[in-house]
Amino acid sequence: EVQLVESGGGLVQPGGSLRLSCAASGFTFDTYAMSWVRQAPGKGLEWVSAITSTGGSTYYADSVKGRFTISRDSSKSTLYLQMNSLRADDTAVYYCAKDRKAPGAWGQGTLVTVSS
Amino acid sequence: QSALTQPASVSESPGQSITISCTGTSSDVGGYNYVSWYQQHPGKVPKLIIHDVSNRPSGVSNRFSGSKSGNTASLTISGLQAEDEADYYCSSYTSSNTLVFGGGTKLTVL
Numbered sequence: 001e002v003q004l005v006e007s008g009g010g011l012v013q014p015g016g017s018l019r020l021s022c023a024a025s026g027f028t029f030d031t032y033a034m035s036w037v038r039q040a041p042g043k044g045l046e047w048v049s050a051i052t053s054t055g056g057s058t059y060y061a062d063s064v065k066g067r068f069t070i071s072r073d074s075s076k077s078t079l080y081l082q083m084n085s086l087r088a089d090d091t092a093v094y095y096c097a098k099d100r101k102a103p104g105a106w107g108q109g110t111l112v113t114v115s116s
Numbered sequence: 117q118s119a120l121t122q123p124a125s126v127s128e129s130p131g132q133s134i135t136i137s138c139t140g141t142s143s144d145v146g147g148y149n150y151v152s153w154y155q156q157h158p159g160k161v162p163k164l165i166i167h168d169v170s171n172r173p174s175g176v177s178n179r180f181s182g183s184k185s186g187n188t189a190s191l192t193i194s195g196l197q198a199e200d201e202a203d204y205y206c207s208s209y210t211s212s213n214t215l216v217f218g219g220g221t222k223l224t225v226l
Contacts, residue, residue, distance in 0.1 A: 044203075044205060044217060044218075044219050045154070045156075045217045047215040050214075060214075061214065095162075101150045102164065102207075103152075103164070103215070104164045106161050106163075
């Protein structure tokens, strides 16, 4: 069974940083691209970033480009999202998901709150 | 990276059918067969119900079906049940190697 478990969310001040992690199991991690998708409170889904299976290519939404960095560690079957220069409008539940063209399995999400 | 266009809300009676549209451009919906649909109940994680325009993952009811014509994709739910009441989102792969979601449609089963 595919399992994705996010961690690292929390309360951070504007301008601060956080690193999210997503531990994957139940599938061959290094053969799948991975994605991050977020959902602000009461709002819709927003694609954030994706990374290819090898980590050789990364992609970002315009809203986070230059501030967020996606990466992966195959030895740990873990996906990361380094978030810098956080703003209030980055407040959301962040989900990691398997695949990048049609994300199938999703984690339970981790809440990031940016507030002073 | 403009969001795909979905109706904000739709409603129908139990047992009836309903279709939710998802309109994009030739750079996303119209250009690729990577249109997906997700169902999200309140407080729950989104669930993939259609991928690659019209394919259902294992375990998804055959009451859900997808199609595409030009720049518009559609999700049809037949034999509506109370449990179908949820938010529905479409997504599409894009020419920029990104993914774009629709704004979501709230389905009410009357």
